[in-house]
Amino acid sequence: MIGRRMLDVRWAWLLAVTLALPWVNGARAQAQHTRPIKVIVPFPAGDLVDIIARLLADGMAKSLGQPLVIENRPGGSGLTGLQATATAQPDGHTLTVGQLGSMVITPIMNKWQFDVRASLEPVALTYVNYIAILTTPALPVTSLRGLIDYSRANPGTVKIATVGLGSFPHLMFEMLRKQAGLDYVHVPYRGGVQIVPDLVSGRIEAGSLSFANSLSYTTDGSLRALAVSARTRNPAAPDMPTISETVPDFTMLGWFGFFAPKGTPPAMIERINAAVNRAIADPDTQKHVKSLHIDPSPGTPADLGRLWQSDYSRFTGLINELGIAAQ
Numbered sequence: 001m002i003g004r005r006m007l008d009v010r011w012a013w014l015l016a017v018t019l020a021l022p023w024v025n026g027a028r029a030q031a032q033h034t035r036p037i038k039v040i041v042p043f044p045a046g047d048l049v050d051i052i053a054r055l056l057a058d059g060m061a062k063s064l065g066q067p068l069v070i071e072n073r074p075g076g077s078g079l080t081g082l083q084a085t086a087t088a089q090p091d092g093h094t095l096t097v098g099q100l101g102s103m104v105i106t107p108i109m110n111k112w113q114f115d116v117r118a119s120l121e122p123v124a125l126t127y128v129n130y131i132a133i134l135t136t137p138a139l140p141v142t143s144l145r146g147l148i149d150y151s152r153a154n155p156g157t158v159k160i161a162t163v164g165l166g167s168f169p170h171l172m173f174e175m176l177r178k179q180a181g182l183d184y185v186h187v188p189y190r191g192g193v194q195i196v197p198d199l200v201s202g203r204i205e206a207g208s209l210s211f212a213n214s215l216s217y218t219t220d221g222s223l224r225a226l227a228v229s230a231r232t233r234n235p236a237a238p239d240m241p242t243i244s245e246t247v248p249d250f251t252m253l254g255w256f257g258f259f260a261p262k263g264t265p266p267a268m269i270e271r272i273n274a275a276v277n278r279a280i281a282d283p284d285t286q287k288h289v290k291s292l293h294i295d296p297s298p299g300t301p302a303d304l305g306r307l308w309q310s311d312y313s314r315f316t317g318l319i320n321e322l323g324i325a326a327q
Contacts, residue, residue: 031267042081059279078102086119090261092268122304124276130230132214151183161207212293
């Protein structure tokens with residue numbers, strides 16, 4: 001009931017945003033886009049960041065009165081595209097789509113000289129995603145609490161696979177070590193494709209995949225899902241508990257948002273923010289998003305700014321404590 005109530009509130013908020021859009025204030029009414037808007041995606045075509053940018057582009061164009069042109073600029077774990085955005089004219093005609101990795105974790109891990117927080121402005125949060133904790137069916141546990149207890153009773157024996165040192169899943173498991181006493185041996189892999197066979201065979205006791213990628217394996221029984229790092233249970237897997245049901249107040253969310261060059265006029269940022277929120281609320285967009293298993297998370301530029309700063313502080317402390325550096 002709690003998850004349903006939160007979803008109802010979220011969609012009510014989206015409806016309110018949609019209805020309120022025509023009543024813009026004078027400052028926003030004066031902010032106009034006069035030519036096509038470039039959206040620099042700092043990852044290759046087909047990446048989830050790219051999919052989200054393209055998914056919202058048409059809806060945003062309807063509100064802004066100009067087409068959005070997607071330009072993929074991969075390289076440097078996002079650095080190439082972010083730098084290109086930061087050096088563009090700050091007039092509201094250049095945007096980028098950032099995510100937790102490129103806007104927080106990678107800059108900290110790689111000790112970038114380029115300061116993302118000093119170079120870019122938060123515009124609009126779009127969606128959040130999350131990961132599932134999975135085990136081989138051979139492991140004698142059926143819940144996250146069972147995994148934690150088993151690991152503590154058998155220290156140094158539970159091997160947990162992630163997609164790399166300092167990756168989002170790795171940091172999640174380290175948070176569980178700190179907050180819940182999970183005892184495990186970290187086994188970094190190059191990607192989820194390599195993790196699955198070893199999990200299914202029992203060579204590795206536990207691991208994680210994105211919630212979306214986990215569903216086929218948990219549905220057919222190849223892997224056992226213990227928990228998901230979301231705020232609430234997902235309707236696509238209502239029997240999969242959240243981590244916070246076992247470890248109170250624990251959430252680990254990936255996120256995606258639009259950013260603009262530092263110095264972009266506030267009226268332009270507000271105008272783009274409204275267009276993003278309206279695109280998210282569009283019924284056709286909602287239909288396409290459902291298959292991606294990501295959650296809409298509309299809000300104000302300040303909402304994205306607070307989340308960005310909070311995660312930057314949170315992960316700076318954890319990464320420094322662990323002594324992790326890019327390999």
